[in-house]
Amino acid sequence: MSQFPIIDTDVLVIGAGGAGLRAAIEASALGSKVAVITKSLLGKAHTVMAEGGMAAAMGNVDDRDNWRVHFADTMRGGQYLNNWRMAELHAKEAPARVQELEGWGAVFDRTKDGRILQRNFGGHRYPRLAHVGDRTGLELIRTLQDHGVHQGLDVYMEHTVVGLLTDSGRVSGAVAYDRERGRFKVFHCKAIVIATGGLGRAFKISSNSWEYTGDGYALAYDAGAALQDLEFIQFHPTGMVWPPSVKGILVTEGVRGEGGVLKNKDGRRFMFDDIPDNYKNQTAKDEEEGWRYTQGDKTANRPPELLTRDHVARCINREVKAGRGSPHGGVFLDIAWIKDKLPNAGDHIKRKLPSMYHQFKQLANLDITTTPMEVGPTTHYTMGGIRVNGDTQMSTLPGLFAAGEAAAGLHGANRLGGNSLSDLIVFGKRAGEFAANFAKEHGAASIDDRQVDAAAAKALAPFERGSSGENPYAVQRDLQDMMQELVGIVRQESEMRDAQERLKALRVRAEKAGIDGNREYNNGWHTAIDLHNLLTVSEAIAMAAAERKESRGAHFREDYPNKSDEFAAFNFVIQKGATGEMTMQRVPIPEMPAELKQVVEENK
Amino acid sequence: MLTFRLWRGQSGQGQFQDYKTDAGEGMVVLDAVHAIQAEQAPDLACRWNCKAGKCGSCSAEINGQPKLMCMTRIDALPMDKPITVEPMRTFPHIRDLVTDVSWNFEQKKRIKPLKPRKPDAADGTWRMQQEDIDRVQEFRKCIECYLCQDVCHVLRDHHKHEEFIGPRFLVHAAALEMHPLDTEDRVEELKDAFGIGYCNITKCCTKVCPEHITITDNAIIPLKERVVDRFYDPISRLLRVFKS
Numbered sequence: 055m056s057q058f059p060i061i062d063t064d065v066l067v068i069g070a071g072g073a074g075l076r077a078a079i080e081a082s083a084l085g086s087k088v089a090v091i092t093k094s095l096l097g098k099a100h101t102v103m104a105e106g107g108m109a110a111a112m113g114n115v116d117d118r119d120n121w122r123v124h125f126a127d128t129m130r131g132g133q134y135l136n137n138w139r140m141a142e143l144h145a146k147e148a149p150a151r152v153q154e155l156e157g158w159g160a161v162f163d164r165t166k167d168g169r170i171l172q173r174n175f176g177g178h179r180y181p182r183l184a185h186v187g188d189r190t191g192l193e194l195i196r197t198l199q200d201h202g203v204h205q206g207l208d209v210y211m212e213h214t215v216v217g218l219l220t221d222s223g224r225v226s227g228a229v230a231y232d233r234e235r236g237r238f239k240v241f242h243c244k245a246i247v248i249a250t251g252g253l254g255r256a257f258k259i260s261s262n263s264w265e266y267t268g269d270g271y272a273l274a275y276d277a278g279a280a281l282q283d284l285e286f287i288q289f290h291p292t293g294m295v296w297p298p299s300v301k302g303i304l305v306t307e308g309v310r311g312e313g314g315v316l317k318n319k320d321g322r323r324f325m326f327d328d329i330p331d332n333y334k335n336q337t338a339k340d341e342e343e344g345w346r347y348t349q350g351d352k353t354a355n356r357p358p359e360l361l362t363r364d365h366v367a368r369c370i371n372r373e374v375k376a377g378r379g380s381p382h383g384g385v386f387l388d389i390a391w392i393k394d395k396l397p398n399a400g401d402h403i404k405r406k407l408p409s410m411y412h413q414f415k416q417l418a419n420l421d422i423t424t425t426p427m428e429v430g431p432t433t434h435y436t437m438g439g440i441r442v443n444g445d446t447q448m449s450t451l452p453g454l455f456a457a458g459e460a461a462a463g464l465h466g467a468n469r470l471g472g473n474s475l476s477d478l479i480v481f482g483k484r485a486g487e488f489a490a491n492f493a494k495e496h497g498a499a500s501i502d503d504r505q506v507d508a509a510a511a512k513a514l515a516p517f518e519r520g521s522s523g524e525n526p527y528a529v530q531r532d533l534q535d536m537m538q539e540l541v542g543i544v545r546q547e548s549e550m551r552d553a554q555e556r557l558k559a560l561r562v563r564a565e566k567a568g569i570d571g572n573r574e575y576n577n578g579w580h581t582a583i584d585l586h587n588l589l590t591v592s593e594a595i596a597m598a599a600a601e602r603k604e605s606r607g608a609h610f611r612e613d614y615p616n617k618s619d620e621f622a623a624f625n626f627v628i629q630k631g632a633t634g635e636m637t638m639q640r641v642p643i644p645e646m647p648a649e650l651k652q653v654v655e656e657n658k
Numbered sequence: 659m660l661t662f663r664l665w666r667g668q669s670g671q672g673q674f675q676d677y678k679t680d681a682g683e684g685m686v687v688l689d690a691v692h693a694i695q696a697e698q699a700p701d702l703a704c705r706w707n708c709k710a711g712k713c714g715s716c717s718a719e720i721n722g723q724p725k726l727m728c729m730t731r732i733d734a735l736p737m738d739k740p741i742t743v744e745p746m747r748t749f750p751h752i753r754d755l756v757t758d759v760s761w762n763f764e765q766k767k768r769i770k771p772l773k774p775r776k777p778d779a780a781d782g783t784w785r786m787q788q789e790d791i792d793r794v795q796e797f798r799k800c801i802e803c804y805l806c807q808d809v810c811h812v813l814r815d816h817h818k819h820e821e822f823i824g825p826r827f828l829v830h831a832a833a834l835e836m837h838p839l840d841t842e843d844r845v846e847e848l849k850d851a852f853g854i855g856y857c858n859i860t861k862c863c864t865k866v867c868p869e870h871i872t873i874t875d876n877a878i879i880p881l882k883e884r885v886v887d888r889f890y891d892p893i894s895r896l897l898r899v900f901k902s
Binding site: 094095096097098099100102103153156157158159161163164167168169170186187189191192193196200201203204211234263264265296297298299300303304408409412413416417418521525526527528531569570571572574575576577578579581 | 668682683684685686689695696697700701702703704705706707708709710711712713714715729731752753754756758759760763766767771772774777782783784785786787788791794795798799800801802834837839
């Protein structure tokens with residue numbers, strides 16, 4: 055018998071953001087007993103920070119839109135490394151998932167004829183993002199939370215999972231502790247859904263919350279599941295750059311969707327200077343056409359500010375490095391200029407972008423209705439993650455599922471804005487459904503007490519070392535500085551090799567991390583536990599980034615600035631080797647069926 | 659160097675302790691707390707999450723005022739004397755700056771969820787006009803920081819946690835009651851189980867709301883009117899007598 059209390063359930067969902075809650079709702083609706091574990095309080099997950107909207111080809115604003123165009127946009131944005139089956143399911147199912155939220159209480163902005171309004175976003179051919187001003191993520195999470203609590207989910211708030219348990223090659227449970235008191239619990243279950251989001255806290259400048267320490271990736275990896283595409287980290291082009299303490303906080307792409315433009319210090323709209331070939335016939339010829347596009351003119355093409363995030367981020371980086379940036383090391387994002395075009399522009403901006411108005415007013419003392427913002431790239435999203443089956447979301451470890459940012463595949467080498475929230479609800483639902491089915495078809499596996507004891511002992515080790523050990527905050531800070539500098543937006547071989555060496559040294563320091571005090575709500579202890587996860591994912595990123603000797607999507611190599619056909623044919627898949635070392639292999643991408651190839655062709 | 663006077667202690671026991679740290683340009687109170695954690699007090703307990711004013715986790719009382727630590731700029735506070743940071747006092751204390759807010763999650767479960775009318779169109783979709791949802795969208799801006807609950811004297815001073823659900827959940831009830839699709843009725847619970855009568859509209863909740871929701875005027879007063887219309891209006895009372 056385990057020395058800790060055991061909680062029996064059918065499906066265990068780790069993470070209570072959009073994907074986790076949607077999975078839990080689905081599994082519960084199918085009759086499974088469901089437990090949800092979340093590191094923070096319910097409703098606080100990183101999903102709340104999503105701003106612009108969720109992409110779904112409903113065609114409410116432009117009836118030329120349909121799943122085929124959405125699919126083609128997603129594949130083009132992902133540079134064809136995507137799991138095409140996921141991209142297909144996502145494009146087909148997103149409209150129904152968004153509509154369903156309305157019946158659960160979500161209140162989206164409306165079109166004049168009373169339907170769900172949709173807005174323009176980077177890389178989407180037509181206005182496609184259902185939204186609520188610039189707080190769409192909050193609307194999503196609150197809707198799911200309020201719907202879920204009436205469905206009888208058992209929610210374990212402020213709990214952290216420290217290890218997954220396996221039995222004869224499948225998952226059997228997880229060990230967690232409550233952050234409030236530091237007491238361990240064993241969750242005994244038939245299937246697990248990992249919905250823990252991403253890893254942005256491995257970098258210094260990040261739009262991500264503290265929770266984003268790569269826990270789900272590391273838990274899955276340590277349990278034997280495969281990861282893929284970890285070299286693809288999205289740097290969102292527009293994060294705040296000033297004041298220093300808010301550096302990295304997101305400035306929604308919605309600003310550009312509503313007509314905001316990027317300028318360098320000379321006032322030049324530099325995005326017109328570099329338009330990639332595969333987007334040339336979809337991009338506005340001049341500023342006037344770009345403006346008409348943002349105002350709903352169906353004959354106009356999008357302004358270059360709405361090119362994909364990887365490209366916009368690199369252009370901003372280039373302007374700053376060439377000395378044409380703003381005073382605090384960014385460029386200017388100007389929405390105030392629309393007063394030349396619209397009456398009552400100030401009120402219009404406040405209504406369309408209330409959080410942005412608020413955020414700049416309060417944190418930077420700047421009025422975005424009169425003054426341009428300063429923005430620069432910030433670590434935002436992980437395209438890679440746990441390798442899953444496109445239909446079921448099951449990982450390579452039986453019984454272990456993943457959804458949302460924790461899973462890889464949908465976004466390929468670069469994610470389009472708005473495809474994340476829709477990802478959460480489409481694949482959250484699928485993961486919940488297939489996890490519930492798995493739980494029904496398979497009985498409970500058994501808990502191995504040795505695994506439980508080992509996980510708990512490892513978690514408690516920082517207390518044994520006490521304050522004479524390494525300060526966990528210092529190790530975390532040094533890791534973030536190093537990753538930002540060496541594995542950031544522009545990469546090269548020598549830096550990546552250097553990073554791999556430094557990660558070894560940081561690993562040694564992390565294993566000596568110590569903490570004083572007791573187990574009750576001890577943030578230093580929590581940070582010491584996070585280090586293993588952060589280091590594991592950083593090692594995987596550096597390994598894959600060093601080996602992908604080309605530039606594609608979010609992965610840009612200064613020493614290999616072009617795309618290479620050789621690297622278009624496979625994903626890098628990372629797994630724990632027999633002796634505990636990290637191994638990587640090239641796994642070919644299956645050929646796209648003829649029907650989907652045709653969809654791509656007809657939308658070129 | 660600035661002095662931060664932080665509450666340290668456990669389960670209600672504790673005292674202020676002073677820490678000195680630098681205040682960089684544009685820094686917010688949460689930055690200072692993090693700096694103290696990283697350099698001086700690694701086990702300092704503090705709840706936070708997004709650090710962008712969107713999740714409502716880092717609620718505290720700063721110089722005695724209920725605020726989000728992540729949205730309170732240090733240069734907006736008097737810097738010639740110590741800046742005090744203490745946990746929300748209306749809820750049970752856990753440790754240092756962290757309180758147990760689970761009572762709030764229990765209250766929400768008591769409020770009946772949305773019961774939408776039948777879809778308006780054959781494809782299962784609804785039609786709503788923007789002007790009909792503006793008010794509901796205002797309420798749905800709520801980030802559940804519970805600062806309104808913290809400052810509400812019915813809860814804070816009179817401890818009516820059994821009888822009164824507090825401003826946050828009156829806003830939640832209002833968002834449902836005024837939702838154009840909703841067909842549920844919550845008026846009786848508002849009067850009895852949720853204790854709306856305890857609110858005597860001092861508007862303290864409205865003043866502290868970081869999302870600037872006009873809690874009292876737009877949510878609570880209209881709900882009070884619905885209760886009055888239903889239960890205290892003499893004509894409808896008379897009609898009810900005849901009906902029964």
